[in-house]
Amino acid sequence: MTDTSPLDLNTIQALGFELIHGLERPSVLGQLLISAIAIASAILVNQKLKPWLPKYDHWLAPLIPITISIMLLVIAGFFYRALGTKFGLINKAAELAALLWMINYSMILIKHFTQSNRVNFYKRRLVLPVFIAFSAFSLTDLISDRTQVFNADLFRLFGTNITIGDLILITFGLYWWIILSSLLTEFLQWSFGLGSTGNPQSNKGFYILIRYALIGLGSFVIIGYVGINPTVFGLITGGLSVGLGLGLKEVVSNFASGIWLLIEGALKPGDIINLSSIDQSKDPYEIGFISHLGLRAATIVSYSDNSERIVPNQTFFTNQIQTYTRSQNIIARKVWIGVSYGSNPIQVIELLEQLGSDHPRILNTPRPKAYFTTYGESSLNFCLKFWIKEISDGLTVSSEINCQIWELFQDKGIEIPFPQAVVHMVTPDQDPGI
Amino acid sequence: MLGRPSQARKNKRSLASVLAALSALTLMGCSPRGSESEPIGTYNAEINANPLYEGRNQLVQSQQDLKGTLLVWTQRYQGMEPMLQKMLNNSIRTMTRSFEKMHPEVTVVVEEYPDTVFYQKHQQSLKYGLGADVILVHTLMLSSLAQNNLIKPIPSKVVKNVNFRPRLLAQAKKDGQLYGLPFMVDVQALCYNRDHVKSAPKSLEELKILANNGISTGLSSKFLQSIWGAPGFGAEVFNSDEEPSMNEERWGQWIETQRTLDREPGIVLMEDGQTMRQYFINGELSLIPCRSHVLPLLREKLGSEKLGVASLPSINGIPAKPEIAGLMLALSPIMSRRQEILAQELLLHMTNPDVQQIMAIEWKALLPVNSKSDFNRHLFPELKQLNEIYENSVAFKMHEWNAIVRNFVLINNSYKQAINGEIKSDTAIQRIKKALKKTMASR
Numbered sequence: 094m095t096d097t098s099p100l101d102l103n104t105i106q107a108l109g110f111e112l113i114h115g116l117e118r119p120s121v122l123g124q125l126l127i128s129a130i131a132i133a134s135a136i137l138v139n140q141k142l143k144p145w146l147p148k149y150d151h152w153l154a155p156l157i158p159i160t161i162s163i164m165l166l167v168i169a170g171f172f173y174r175a176l177g178t179k180f181g182l183i184n185k186a187a188e189l190a191a192l193l194w195m196i197n198y199s200m201i202l203i204k205h206f207t208q209s210n211r212v213n214f215y216k217r218r219l220v221l222p223v224f225i226a227f228s229a230f231s232l233t234d235l236i237s238d239r240t241q242v243f244n245a246d247l248f249r250l251f252g253t254n255i256t257i258g259d260l261i262l263i264t265f266g267l268y269w270w271i272i273l274s275s276l277l278t279e280f281l282q283w284s285f286g287l288g289s290t291g292n293p294q295s296n297k298g299f300y301i302l303i304r305y306a307l308i309g310l311g312s313f314v315i316i317g318y319v320g321i322n323p324t325v326f327g328l329i330t331g332g333l334s335v336g337l338g339l340g341l342k343e344v345v346s347n348f349a350s351g352i353w354l355l356i357e358g359a360l361k362p363g364d365i366i367n368l369s370s371i372d373q374s375k376d377p378y379e380i381g382f383i384s385h386l387g388l389r390a391a392t393i394v395s396y397s398d399n400s401e402r403i404v405p406n407q408t409f410f411t412n413q414i415q416t417y418t419r420s421q422n423i424i425a426r427k428v429w430i431g432v433s434y435g436s437n438p439i440q441v442i443e444l445l446e447q448l449g450s451d452h453p454r455i456l457n458t459p460r461p462k463a464y465f466t467t468y469g470e471s472s473l474n475f476c477l478k479f480w481i482k483e484i485s486d487g488l489t490v491s492s493e494i495n496c497q498i499w500e501l502f503q504d505k506g507i508e509i510p511f512p513q514a515v516v517h518m519v520t521p522d523q524d525p526g527i
Numbered sequence: 528m529l530g531r532p533s534q535a536r537k538n539k540r541s542l543a544s545v546l547a548a549l550s551a552l553t554l555m556g557c558s559p560r561g562s563e564s565e566p567i568g569t570y571n572a573e574i575n576a577n578p579l580y581e582g583r584n585q586l587v588q589s590q591q592d593l594k595g596t597l598l599v600w601t602q603r604y605q606g607m608e609p610m611l612q613k614m615l616n617n618s619i620r621t622m623t624r625s626f627e628k629m630h631p632e633v634t635v636v637v638e639e640y641p642d643t644v645f646y647q648k649h650q651q652s653l654k655y656g657l658g659a660d661v662i663l664v665h666t667l668m669l670s671s672l673a674q675n676n677l678i679k680p681i682p683s684k685v686v687k688n689v690n691f692r693p694r695l696l697a698q699a700k701k702d703g704q705l706y707g708l709p710f711m712v713d714v715q716a717l718c719y720n721r722d723h724v725k726s727a728p729k730s731l732e733e734l735k736i737l738a739n740n741g742i743s744t745g746l747s748s749k750f751l752q753s754i755w756g757a758p759g760f761g762a763e764v765f766n767s768d769e770e771p772s773m774n775e776e777r778w779g780q781w782i783e784t785q786r787t788l789d790r791e792p793g794i795v796l797m798e799d800g801q802t803m804r805q806y807f808i809n810g811e812l813s814l815i816p817c818r819s820h821v822l823p824l825l826r827e828k829l830g831s832e833k834l835g836v837a838s839l840p841s842i843n844g845i846p847a848k849p850e851i852a853g854l855m856l857a858l859s860p861i862m863s864r865r866q867e868i869l870a871q872e873l874l875l876h877m878t879n880p881d882v883q884q885i886m887a888i889e890w891k892a893l894l895p896v897n898s899k900s901d902f903n904r905h906l907f908p909e910l911k912q913l914n915e916i917y918e919n920s921v922a923f924k925m926h927e928w929n930a931i932v933r934n935f936v937l938i939n940n941s942y943k944q945a946i947n948g949e950i951k952s953d954t955a956i957q958r959i960k961k962a963l964k965k966t967m968a969s970r
Binding site for chain 1: 595596597598634636638639640648651652653654655656657660861862863865866
């Protein structure tokens with residue numbers, strides 16, 4: 094466990110010296126200057142051209158400066174060649190610019206065909222960082238030996254020599270793998286869809302599990318590739334288990350809950366739940382849907398105000414949750430109405446049931462059903478129970494039904510009474526006892 | 528509230544500046560010079576401990592006031608034993624470190640590339656204007672590099688010709704221009720196991736007698752490794768006019784002699800030098816031709832008291848004339864003025880008698896490249912022997928090497944076929960001569 098060594102920066106330092114050494118050469122400086130001027134000019138020209146191309150801006154915006162850069166760099170390259178001087182760096186800059194152009198063009202095409210907003214996310218988080226890393230590796234190889242640099246030992250940790258390459262793999266490699274796992278999962282989802290049968294939300298949960306499995310597998314592969322001793326790894330994990338038990342209890346608990354929820358399928362992304370289940374202070378009828386189920390927490394979007402709540406997974410595991418989409422996606426709603434004592438209850442029931450059946454957003458199966466519930470103080474009270482598919486439409490449909498009842502009863506001459514009270518005023522003159 | 532973000536940004540910038548400054552300080556402060564242990568031999572230590580020598584360093588330093596970074600590329604030879612590769616690397620590091628000591632404001636970065644990609648990498652780097660200032664190359668590659676403008680001539684005013692062995696310098700000269708400075712000389716000797724052989728055979732006849740008496744002997748069947756015996760029959764590769772002059776009859780005699788030797792029960796002709804060395808180390812072969820640079824390995828494996836080094840046997844009363852080759856220091860054609868001055872200074876430093884003597888003694892196998900080198904012979908007992916071999920050796924010129932290198936496969940195959948009796952020796956020699964002539968005519 095004590096087999097560690099101090100940081101060895103000799104290789105990085107030598108790389109720095111080689112960079113400075115290269116920059117000292119006039120031919121290198123000249124090429125870098127020309128490349129910088131070409132790129133700056135391209136940006137400038139692009140800004141000048143922008144007002145002239147508003148129609149195609151969203152298509153051409155990322156491509157115009159790169160295209161101009163490539164053209165200027167190629168011209169500079171020919172000029173340098175004609176002069177008989179070295180132009181490899183200008184060529185390299187043009188090559189990298191061409192690669193960037195192709196990346197941007199591919200992204201535009203992918204976005205056009207998939208119509209997915211995630212394309213930009215992956216471009217920003219995965220493709221461009223990979224391009225930058227590739228450029229950095231290429232330039233490192235120009236000034237030094239890439240293999241030697243990445244294989245150079247940085248320090249010794251638990252009997253394993255950690256090289257610069259290992260460190261990059263553990264940090265950036267792992268980061269890219271996490272993003273790539275997400276992309277792979279989304280690609281699978283896009284290719285195979287959410288299944289024509291069964292519950293699409295369950296399938297979504299299945300894809301999330303695939304993603305976590307890929308991340309876990311990648312992490313093990315990276316650790317195995319670096320060669321960290323698994324015994325030491327086990328010892329550290331064992332040693333940290335006490336710390337985990339105390340300090341990170343909640344995090345681990347939330348993570349375990351998230352995995353369990355996905356396996357069990359009790360709660361999935363897209364599920365609609367009653368928010369009062371997780372927050373007692375809320376309106377008992379306020380509902381929301383789970384937009385994202387992550388490792389630690391779920392994101393719930395409220396239908397009432399579109400606000401988002403980040404709820405730790407453990408909450409769903411320990412509390413009783415009211416969900417409307419566990420095994421079926423229909424919900425019952427009730428509308429109450431009172432009519433005057435002079436009305437025919439049979440007619441009222443028939444009218445209400447007919448009204449429910451005629452509404453396009455009310456399901457015919459189960460059929461809408463009206464009930465004569467109570468003899469009220471000033472009215473005969475009825476209830477219309479109906480089923481809808483879109484849970485979030487409950488309030489809207491109820492409102493529409495109420496309006497239609499009012500119109501229908503007006504037409505049929507059925508009175509909807511308001512509560513009436515007869516107040517008898519007792520005066521002292523009338524009471525001989527006082 | 529409005530001021531907070533800008534304050535936070537300022538703090539971030541300050542933090543970033545401090546981190547950048549710390550990183551720069553770390554880079555500047557953690558010099559790689561002290562990070563590697565130098566193998567300081569007795570002689571090296573003696574010189575370094577001499578206060579007069581230190582004084583001279585100070586004088587040189589104050590006079591020249593050199594500063595900057597210098598990049599040196601060396602090769603990792605695939606066929607070389609790790610011990611020898613390590614010794615070569617250490618010698619180069621020792622030299623560059625002593626150069627850095629003399630010029631404290633100079634940093635020499637030494638980088639090692641596999642010999643399979645070395646020249647390709649050098650060529651590629653030059654296209655970008657990058658690459659090493661000084662490259663360490665084999666003598667036989669000098670001509671190709673010069674032809675393709677991958678190295679530049681060393682200014683004549685920089686080098687004092689009298690300081691170097693003339694034939695070594697001649698190997699690096701073309702059209703009056705000097706393209707490399709000799710760094711390491713490698714001669715071909717006869718290595719023998721003293722436990723099996725009391726004294727080395729002086730002639731081929733003696734060698735045959737020894738072989739008949741049960742002393743197992745290995746000889747190389749490769750063209751370059753067997754050139755040494757050709758002069759015994761009056762044969763040569765190039766004449767004094769530096770033109771291919773391979774006489775079919777004379778070469779045929781040497782080839783026939785080799786075939787006869789191969790039929791002797793105690794002599795074996797082998798193509799692979801490494802295998803032959805391994806048999807010698809294992810004691811299965813008692814006599815083999817060996818290059819001087821492998822002596823430390825043989826000494827290490829066999830024991831210095833067992834290893835004997837002598838000249839290759841004479842034939843028909845004519846001493847053996849093996850070829851000499853080695854490593855040369857060459858300059859990159861693309862350098863800044865400052866880098867050029869530094870590179871020239873480093874070349875002179877690595878080839879100066881003091882530094883060369885340190886390397887010679889540490890290896891106890893390499894001749895200094897200098898014409899005059901006077902040091903304690905007890906530290907390098909084989910020096911006299913190797914000097915004798917050197918004097919008798921053949922030193923190909925740059926264009927001669929170029930002709931050989933360009934026809935390497937054809938020469939080796941034809942020669943091998945002739946030795947094996949697959950084709951007539953006349954045919955093989957004609958083929959080789961024709962190819963050499965064609966290449967030399969086209970230059």
